[in-house]
Amino acid sequence: MSDEPAPPLAEAPLGPEPYAPTAPPQGLQRQRLHPLTPLLESFRFLTAAAAAAGIQAFTSRNFLFAIYIALAAAVVGGIASLIALQYRGFVIWGRELHIYGGVFTRSHRTVPLDRLQSVDLVRPIRARLFGLAQLNIEVAGGDGTDARLAYLKADRALELRAELLAIAGRPAAAPEPEAPEGEPVDRDAGLLVPQVTVKRLALASLLEALPVQITAILVLGTAFGVTGSIFGFSTVATTLWVGFFAPALLGYLQSTVAMVNRFLRNGRFRIGRDGGNLLIQRGLTDTSHETVPVDRVTGVSFDEPVMWRSRRWRRVEVWTAAVAQQSATATRSTTALPVGDPDQVAIVAAAAVPDLPSVFETERPPVRARWRMPLAWKKTGAALTDRAFVVRHGLWVNTHVAVPYARIQSVKVTQGRIQRMQGLATVRALAAGGVGHDAVAYHRDAREAVAMAAELRDRADAAAALERPRLS
Template sequence: MSQGPAGPGPGAPPPHPGDGDRPPASWPGGARPTPEVPGPWSRPGPAPGWAALPPPPAGEEPRQRLHPLSPALHGAKSLVVVIAGLSWSTLSRVGFGWFAVLVVVFALGATVLSVVSWWNTGYHVVGRELRVHEGLIWRRTRAIPLERLQAVEVVRPLLAQLTGLAELRLEVVGGGKTEAPLAYLSVAEATALRQRLLAVAGRAREVAPPAAGEPPTPAPAPAGRRLHTVRNADLLVSQLLTPQAFLLPFGVAFVVAQFLSAGSWSFIAVASTLTAMAGVLLQPVRRVLDDWSFRLDRDEDTLRVRNGLLETRVQTVPLHRVQTVGVTCPLLWRMKGWLRLRLEVAGYSAAEPDDRNRPDRLLPVGDAHAAELIVAEVLPGVRLDTLPTTPPPRRARWLRPLTRAAVGAGLAEQVFAARSGLLTRRLTLVPYARIQSVRVVQGPAQRRLGLATVHADTAGGSGAAALDRDLAEAWQLAAELISRAHAARRPHRHG
């Protein structure tokens, strides 16, 4: 690994700052430079605060701060959390006046903490690492190796849109959550930093760091090639064709019956009922808001997804990081011929409990023709209508009396395909080069019937499985998967 012009590379921690180093009393132009600190093994300095840190070595990129409006946005988010945490029951017990006092006190405290956090947070790129520095009493430095970068997204919640700011989120291999959420930056700075990190991660070209004291120059966003745009009308109809929409009238009737029987129309009862109804509608409404104005572009070797109404997102996923592609066709969508496409990125999709934080949207709703075009871009040469999937043997009906015909697996030229599901049909495509391990598993009932399940595991965690295959066929399938995985990865090893 080569070292940048800034000095030590990411593998060697720089020396600890001395106690006698002191920055000048004033900075030209009112801008305070962001000095360099030790690497990921840093320890607390002699005194809290940035003033105890020495200036960066000559020629090294200075540390950048987040936008000055970041504490205000964090404080506003904390205010919403505080109001939700106090709940309606607190309002009924203490009254509106004391409730407002509690909200103000908690909001001011959260804002003060946000200001302190912003003052002691900085970031910069050192070699092939993004380093994020934070902490007041105990200083912490997180070093994110950019060669392990999986996806980068620019997120703009509603308040960030109103103030012209954005949040940058990074996902790395093996990460259990989002790394280095830089909130908040200006839109231009977030876009430029995203392009620079992707360029360094992909080894496409080295982007020179800005000179000391100069702001980063925004990189021009590539035009890209439009793959698909989802009609908002189709998105709305698709969420009406969900179990929540069909069960909502029954839920409303149940709540009305409860009110009539109890004879209570107090403020607390009405507020609780509205909260319960909002919970029922939350999932379909959230999907509409998240996937509003969905656009999918391709920029050279990356996919770029733009979506969102109240919170806009621009997600960038390198194509060579895609582990699997999933096709889902719910029961109620079949009358329209619609389906949904999702992809899995290593260390990202399976680890995030909230699906809004996953860069897995490939097509929220669309017809078979649109799905074929998108799959051909992600997995060249793969056609959904010609995949050679076969069902398990007839004796597997003892284990799957209703779903045996819906289960199947097969080996295409480029991918391993596995389908399942009776009411909601699912198809998973795994490129051979992404297979990390192959397992043959037998349960007690499978052993009596001479059946076994073959799992093709990926770095993303889920992979695909050929369910209830004949035992001899399962071992043959496992051997073939291993052979094809080795053959698919061989050119990359020498590349």
């Protein structure tokens, strides 16, 4: 923010005075966000205004009115953004980051950098057009503590990220592998595995989606054919189609869009390791940089969609406490490798959790549990390995979940009514974070299940005792 002369910042005239002793002194110079910020944030509004103007001009040939709309939008937007900019900004004060915002409702968020989890650099496509970037800052400790700094110039954002990480005591990322001077030859230098090629990623996404797509098309097609031959195709086209097929088709379309989105998000995937962090860069249209602190990894999952098996490809996802602690919508895990060969998978797994193997021998549940999951039984299992509790399940997407013993929070054994008659029980090892982020060994022999739970507890204590003491 040094290159452009900043207009003087307004004194805070309204709203609560920051009397709290943690507030930085009034005189401290706030750093401002990029002037284009409000414009980008009201991107949807502007698009709507442009669309309205266009439609107006197209339908009624009333070009003057279209110009009025555009002018009004520009003036209102411009004034609003000028005002809004005065109140937005941030200050790094000691070991705290203070973020100010809001015109009518003033907000002031304090981010304790001691508890910084990660700083992610995200570049949505509309920001990329102007060379801007946004920082997502995550802090340990529950919901609503993550903060967002949008938008900053891309290089300024990188600097700030390094600065924040340095203050937080995490060794700052080696000044970005993405240096613009870097010749394209050693693109893969410093990466754990070579960048995932677009071709392989596209093929992998396609193969993963294929069973679902084929099933959906088959089901829809047969339904259409059968009902059509019974009731006559014209009736189907009108009533049934609107009532039943359209929603199903919508769901199908949505899943297709999700597949394409995931492909776009994981394009040009690069993962590197820097000290105690995994650095992930990805995205074809919206690029994002993510930092995964290795000592926060609570689990690693290896997915193997059914069509990938012949190629021995697998996907690696990493669960972290930081990611799981976001709001309920974000109990997602971070993809550490969208698709990879066995040796690549092994490298990434070992980088995420030291000494974690990537191939596991799991033991199946007893045969008397087979009728409960006739197809998936062969692909279900659990194992207590040296470092981690490993479970395996899933038919279409076969998943191995490995939770290191030191990350197991609590252990549960449940035994349903029918399970009791059969002498079976389910073991659950819970890791920190959201629901669904736990390793579940289904339908073990009851005696074995209880012994497994006891063993898990012992190993968890032993593993935790080996670690250096950590806060929270």
